[in-house]
Amino acid sequence: MGVAVRRVAAVDLFDAVTSTAAGLPEVGPGAPLAVRMRPRTLAEVAGQDHLLEPGSPLRRLVEPADAAAARTAPASIVLWGPPGTGKTTLAYLAAATSGRRFVEMSAVTAGVKEVREVIEDARRRLATGGAETVLFIDEVHRFTKAQQDALLPSVENRWVTLVAATTENPSFSVNSPLLSRSLLLTLRPLSTEDVRGLVRRAVADERGLAGTVVLDDDAEEHLLRLAGGDARKALTILEAAAGAALLEPQDGTVRVDLATMEKAVDVAAVRYDRDGDQHYDVISAFIKSMRGSDVDAALHYLARMLAAGEDPRFVARRIVIAAAEDVGMADPSALQTAVAAAQAVQLIGMPEARIVLAEAVVHLATAPKSNASYLGINRALEDVRAGRLGSVPAHLRDAHYAGAARLGHGKGYVYAHDEPHAVAAQQYLPDELVGTRYYEPSDRGYERQVAERLERIRQLLDPPG
DSSP states (O other): OOOSSOOSSOOBHHHHSOBOTTSOBOOOTTSOHHHHTSOSSGGGOOSOGGGOSTTOHHHHHHSOSSHHHHHHSOSEEEEEOOTTSSHHHHHHHHHHTTTOEEEEEETTTOOHHHHHHHHHHHHHHHHTTOOOEEEEEETGGGSOHHHHHTTHHHHHTTSSEEEEEESSOHHHHSOHHHHHTSEEEEOOOOOHHHHHHHHHHHHHSTTTTTTSSEEOHHHHHHHHHHHTTOHHHHHHHHHHHHHHHHHSOOSSSOEEOHHHHHHHHTOOOOOOOTTSHHHHHHHHHHHHHHHTTOHHHHHHHHHHHHHTTOOHHHHHHHHHHHIIIIIGGGSTHHHHHHHHHHHHHHHHOTTTHHHHHHHHHHHHHHSOOOOHHHHHHHHHHHHHHTTOOOOOOGGGSOOOSTTTGGGTTTTTOOOGGGSGGGOOOSOOSOGGGTTOOOOOOOSSTTHHHHHHHHHHHHHHHSOOO
16 A cells, blocks of 8 residues: 555655654545555555564664664665555555655656656755655656666665655666666565455554444455455545445445445446356366367457456466466467466566467367367376386386496487487387377377477387387
């Protein structure tokens, strides 16, 4: 969640608002729910326990136990994580709980001149015994190289405590000199349960809805699916739905039911239980549609899963499996596409991940199909499990250790690269399995070429007689 006062240019937060005893600005009752429910302490921050363990750099920065802890706290940190995971909140708490000034800049509107003005002001305050400054830069990946370079002296000399936030991979979006002077902290996506806890707190807390409404279970599930792990989005949706419910005449308890939630956000709930039959039915139909080359049906089931809040990483894993099992060597590039999609989904998350997944689905659904590799390994495993093993031929055994030669290991082995076509005509399978065929390529797609080459290889390996 973000801080209580957002600015598009650099401002001194404490010049503009009255601070409470806890260092937090006063938030009026008319402020948005997401603003009213922003964490006031680290204990209220959800989903980032890995960064807030006792003695961790971030905790030393936000809650220095003494002067020594403050001196050893990082002078610059880069917070990398999806929207709504607490990047801005952590930056604000670093200032509010330690009495530092808080200055926020937006990388969308600020230029080098504004950056230098803020840094110079921070230097003057330090020189005259004033408070230290926390400089928060939102969306730092939008800063140009010159703007990022302008921050280097302030970081090196600790004129400011820099907290930079980005949703993009800092390795690609933040200059190396600045990144090398900063501590990179990765915020994890909020789990469904993390967001559920925040929503329920907002319903009950005096800062939030103060128990004026009751959120039905199915409405809550729909809200969580729509939020997609974004706490700010979840509270914004909750506020809209609660407002809609309070406007309707009701007897007794004001309930936010599924119909009210759907009407408030204008998004129909998808009937899909991630732990029930719908989950298994839809994923089954999805896989079978790709296997059956019906690209439109595959995209339909993909959309149903994503709209229902299915974990896109789960979908990506199923696509990787389908690429190997159903497309196979008929189009080897399908597996490359699927693996790249899985990595991209992990990197960027929703909602953009839907585009990556759709491209992978289109590739697999329209690709030629072969399950020959899948059947081949299954046949081989059947033999192994049935005990049809046999001894490794002596000429294939390891001959690199002392005494191996006396045992005949490696004797008569033919090095394939010394032979025509780099194919050495010698026995590879154990005696009991000579002539066994596990892999039988199809005549579809690229595998047709594999079949032709394999036929020539097998002729060289198994000459007549």
